[in-house]
Amino acid sequence: MQRVVHGFKQALLALSGFLVVGLMVSATGCGSGGGGTVATTTRSLTGSWSTPFSVPGANTSLTMTQRVSSISGSGTYAIEAGRSGTLQISGTVTGSVFTLTINYDYGATTTYTGTIVDANDITGTVHQAGSADYSLSFVRK
Numbered sequence: 001m002q003r004v005v006h007g008f009k010q011a012l013l014a015l016s017g018f019l020v021v022g023l024m025v026s027a028t029g030c031g032s033g034g035g036g037t038v039a040t041t042t043r044s045l046t047g048s049w050s051t052p053f054s055v056p057g058a059n060t061s062l063t064m065t066q067r068v069s070s071i072s073g074s075g076t077y078a079i080e081a082g083r084s085g086t087l088q089i090s091g092t093v094t095g096s097v098f099t100l101t102i103n104y105d106y107g108a109t110t111t112y113t114g115t116i117v118d119a120n121d122i123t124g125t126v127h128q129a130g131s132a133d134y135s136l137s138f139v140r141k
Helices: 002-028
Strands: 047-050 059-067 070-078 084-094 097-104 109-118 121-127 134-140
Touching: 059 084, 059 134, 070 097
Parallel strands: none
Antiparallel strands: 047 059, 047 134, 059 070, 070 084, 084 097, 097 109, 109 121, 121 134
16 A cells, blocks of 8 residues: 555656646746737736626726736726716736726726636726725626
8 A cells, every 4th residue: 555655646746747847838938028018818817808797787898908917908887877987997917816906087996906717707806995895706708
């Protein structure tokens, strides 16, 4: 039994070594060659996003561009039986964690901090001074 466990451990160590080397080779091949290149990997925020609200008349849509760790963009919002308008986005991303500052056309500013779940989903928490924080998700359009 001890010999089988030792063999299994050795096989796992060898496999993990191959995985690390494979990831290093893959990461090396992903360089853009330029500092201002728009990020378009599966963990990028570049593109159009919308809230999957089921409330008629309520939605938020974002269009963002990610350049390395910097995010910028704009969007629209509509509140059920309320105002609608435009918004501006700025922020940062490190790995799959992002922080966005969202400035609405009527003067409000919110902070949206979250995680890139996969290529088509992001989720996080919205904070606005004077209001309770709430969870919010977006899906890629």
